[in-house]
Amino acid sequence: MENNPILLPSFLPYGFFTLHDYATGMAVCHAAQNAGVLTQQTSMAPFGFLSAAGATGFMGVxxxxxxxxxxxxxxxxxxxxxxxxxxxxxxxxxACTLGQKNVILQTDSERMAAVRVLYQTRGGHLFSVRPPSFDLTGPLSAKTHLAAYFMRSYCQ
Incomplete structure (x- = not known):
């Protein structure tokens, strides 16, 4: 049995990966291709990417x-x-003024409401809580762990 979130909006992918750099992103893409999740016919990936926590402040839009x-x-x-x-x-x-459609912002409800209006008028989405993501940091063997993820060996 698969553990899927019940209240996941339909526009969201089924899972996220925390993206730290180009090498991590390409490792995810290659593992998805090897598992048959990404093919030549895939135009929109069934998974998505999240930046590292607070990345706007230290890496920028x-x-x-x-x-x-x-x-x-x-x-x-x-x-x-x-x-x-x-x-x-x-x-x-x-980030919104620079064309970023989706951001994660964790602040008080009054400020959140104002920023949410901005993102909604531009067709984006504002997350008030960071979604769960698969993070390839530390001494993990990227190939092994990514293969297990795409073969559904990990609990989701």
Whole structure:
């Protein structure tokens, strides 16, 4: 039996990977191709990418967008992706003005409501809680763990 979130909006992918750099992203793409999850006919990946927590503050919006663009060009498919702005409303607003469609912002409800309106008017999505994601950090063997993930050996 698969453990799928019950209240997952239909526009969201079935899972997320935390993306730290190009090598991590390509490892995910190659593992998905090897598992048959990504094929030549796949235009939109069934999984998405999240930036590292608070990445807007230490890597910036242009870096994130360039990284995603490069992965999309290399793999030939598009990804749902969200940039984590931590608690910074300023970073979330800046990301929106730079064309970022989806962000994660964890702040009080009044500020969240104002920023949510901004994202909704531009066709984006504002997460108030960071979605769960598969993070390839530390001494993990990326190939082994990614293969297990796509073969559904991991609990989801």
């Amino acid at each position: 242009p870096w994130w967008q360039a990284l995603i663009r490069q992965l999309e060009q290399e793999s030939g498919c598009q990804y749902f992706h969200a940039l984590d702005c931590g608690r910074s409303v300023g970073h979330a607003v800046m």
